[in-house]
Amino acid sequence: MTPGFYAARLSRPGAVLAPMAGYSDAPMRLLAAEQGALWTVSEMISARGLVLGNEGPDLSIGRPYPGEEGRVVQLYGAEAEILAEGSRRALAWFGAAAIDLNMGCPVPKIKGKGGACLLLTPEVAYTLVSAMRGAVPVDVSAKIRLGYDRVRAVEVAQGLEAAGVAVITVHGRTSVQRYSGQADWDAIAQVAAAVKIPVVGSGDITDLKALRQRQRSGVAAVMVGRGAVGNPWLFAQAAGSFEGEASDAMRAAAALRHAELNAEWYGERRGLLQMRKVLPAYFAHRPEWRERLVQFSTLEEVRRGLEHLLGPLPEPRTPGLSRVSA
Secondary structure: OOOHHHHHHOOOOOOOOOOOOOOOOHHHHHHHHHHHOEEEEEOOOOOOHHHHHOOOOOOOOOOOOOOOOOEEEEEEEOOHHHHHHHHHHHHHHHOOOOOOEEOOOOOOHHHOOOOHHHOOOHHHHHHHHHHHHHHHOOEEEEEEEEEOOOOHHHHHHHHHHHHHHOEEEEEEOOOOOOOOOOOHHHHHHHHHHHHHEEEEEEEEOOOOHHHHHHHOOOOOOEEHHHHHOOOOOOOOOHHHOOOOOOOOHHHHHHHHHHHHHHHHOOOOHHHHHOOOOOOOHHOOOOOOHHHHHHOOOHHHHHHHHHHHHHHHOOOOOOOOOOEEEE
């Protein structure tokens, strides 16, 4: 793996799977990759946990599925030496195609430990990026918000560009906004126009209409988070390989396969418990089904339940996590 991963992936149109705690795990990354996601990003991982804690190569949120490619590992932290070593371990243990520095997480529990707090002291972030770049032979990127409590994204992006990041992802809200209000895509476009490196835009891409609109906003690509949960076809639509909307039968087949992948990755009991937050998203247009969908606890219950709603389902035609070839 050599620098240039992002440039190669951005040579074609498409969208990126966002890092989402509890969602962008191996099963969801596989489904997104199969639908043509430009790349996927792991759930956020503590660099300190990798270096000084109890995290190791078996960390499930870092571990790739067999044959996984195009997966970026996102780290958070606020210490240059720790992030440098964490980047080395993410590359060695998890086979990261690139390393992303989280500068946008607004969760209070990581305050002072990285995330959006770095937007208050961006000069610190620049030293972190430099240390990470010096530690690994792959691209380093950063994901930011418009600012912490005021908009200063152009200034921060220009500093990150000077520090050597290959790509900047901008979420169109400040940290104090968290996920309230509307993402400011005009501000994202201003960042894209102010730097020479690619900018990926993020925020409120929940359907095909929003995706098409944001693809025309001057960014190199768009990043999709919550809008991709239960809707992996959004990546195929972004890439231009699928038009129209998924039918209920397609949704049922994909939902069953997602459940099977979850059971394979986590074990059936844990995997199916986690699917209770995902299955209703496949049928968001059928709110009357929600109560039934969140009750399934085994794969057989998922299959029987979906068949009761929609009729016989096709057998899976794609390999599972343990059978994916490089």
